[in-house]
Amino acid sequence: MTRHFLKDDDITPAEQAEILELAIALKKDPYSEKVFAGPKTVALIFDKTSTRTRVSFSVGVSDLGGVPLVMDSGTSQLGAKESVADTARVLERQVAQIVWRTYAQSGLEEMAQHSRVPVINSLSDSWHPCQLLADLMTIREHFGHTDGVKIAYIGDAANNMGNSYLIACAMAGMHVSIGAPARYQPDVEVVRRAQEIAKQFGSVIEVHERPEDAVRHAHVVATDTWVSMGMEKEKQKRIKMFADYTVTNRLLELADPSVIFLHCLPAYRGYEVAADVIDGPRSFIWEEAENRLHAQKALMVWLDRQQKLGK
Ligand code: CP
Numbered sequence: 001m002t003r004h005f006l007k008d009d010d011i012t013p014a015e016q017a018e019i020l021e022l023a024i025a026l027k028k029d030p031y032s033e034k035v036f037a038g039p040k041t042v043a044l045i046f047d048k049t050s051t052r053t054r055v056s057f058s059v060g061v062s063d064l065g066g067v068p069l070v071m072d073s074g075t076s077q078l079g080a081k082e083s084v085a086d087t088a089r090v091l092e093r094q095v096a097q098i099v100w101r102t103y104a105q106s107g108l109e110e111m112a113q114h115s116r117v118p119v120i121n122s123l124s125d126s127w128h129p130c131q132l133l134a135d136l137m138t139i140r141e142h143f144g145h146t147d148g149v150k151i152a153y154i155g156d157a158a159n160n161m162g163n164s165y166l167i168a169c170a171m172a173g174m175h176v177s178i179g180a181p182a183r184y185q186p187d188v189e190v191v192r193r194a195q196e197i198a199k200q201f202g203s204v205i206e207v208h209e210r211p212e213d214a215v216r217h218a219h220v221v222a223t224d225t226w227v228s229m230g231m232e233k234e235k236q237k238r239i240k241m242f243a244d245y246t247v248t249n250r251l252l253e254l255a256d257p258s259v260i261f262l263h264c265l266p267a268y269r270g271y272e273v274a275a276d277v278i279d280g281p282r283s284f285i286w287e288e289a290e291n292r293l294h295a296q297k298a299l300m301v302w303l304d305r306q307q308k309l310g311k
Contacts, residue, residue, distance in 0.1 A: 003306040004112040004119045005299060006105070007127040008168040009197070015302070016136070016171050020146075023137050023291070023298035033297070035304040036066025040096040042300070044122075047073040047102040048229050052265060053122045053130070056292035057099050064297060066096065088114035097300060103230070118303040120296075125230070128160045131264045132168035133295035138288045139174075139220055142260055147173030147201065152218035152255070154179045154211045155245045155272050156238070161224040161264060162186045166194035166205065173201040179214025180207070181241060211245050218255040222262040223247050223272045239271065248274045252282060260284045 042061045061068040073079055078087045084107050091098050092115045105126040112119040122130055140146050153165045157180035166186055169176045185207055194205045208214040215221055226242040227235045252259055261283045269275040
């Protein structure tokens with residue numbers, strides 16, 4: 001059975017910890033794994049724009065001895081002229097893994113269903129699990145562990161980042177606190193799933209309307225853009241709706257004194273985060289962005305090992 005990584009809990013908490021351990025080892029010794037020697041090719045498909053994901057997967061595949069094949073939706077047959085299933089059948093015979101940034105989660109599920117090589121979700125409308133591996137790695141590097149660490153995610157939580165923070169951080173034994181307006185809170189089913197996972201670790205999952213309530217005693221405060229890809233038409237409405245959710249130094253004063261700030265980027269200074277926070281001493285955004293590389297390399301190595309073990 002081929003293992004895929006389409007959402008955060010497609011791996012177990014123990015497997016997540018194993019991948020993070022490997023990511024930290026690969027950061028120290030970047031060229032020690034050559035799973036794509038040959039060189040084998042990895043398909044990187046982008047239906048949406050990207051800087052970090054495109055760069056980190058391209059560099060990561062090269063570091064692992066392989067060749068990255070970047071395909072943009074506008075220049076391939078996928079979507080407009082050819083089905084996801086037929087694309088998977090073509091790719092699986094020629095590439096070692098398929099990395100896809102797309103819109104609907106159902107597309108990724110269909111790709112995985114028809115592919116004998118691992119499929120990785122590099123962002124969909126529902127989940128951003130590769131980003132969370134990088135965030136967890138950054139938290140682990142900074143605090144030495146993830147268990148018992150409290151993260152507060154502020155702003156638009158009815159999106160892929162809100163979902164992935166809830167599930168991936170719960171899997172890492174963290175307390176998760178969401179601060180979002182009533183209309184932009186996470187899906188109740190995702191919250192229920194996070195609470196079910198958190199029970200194993202004795203950690204707490206909370207959803208608040210007031211950002212002040214969410215950040216209390218938090219060790220990590222994270223946010224994301226208020227206008228995710230595809231929502232550009234709602235920009236003015238969203239700016240008004242989230243006006244009280246800017247992460248400021250005043251808000252961070254309510255958090256634990258050791259608090260650090262994370263943002264998956266790109267960021268809009270003055271909107272979801274104040275410039276003096278994102279550019280200040282509590283910000284670990286550049287470490288977080290770099291860790292996309294190490295975490296995704298670890299994920300690709302781990303999936304390759306699972307493939308070889310026939311798991
Ligand atoms: N955080 C993130 O996924 O960045 P890009 O959109 O630039 O890939």
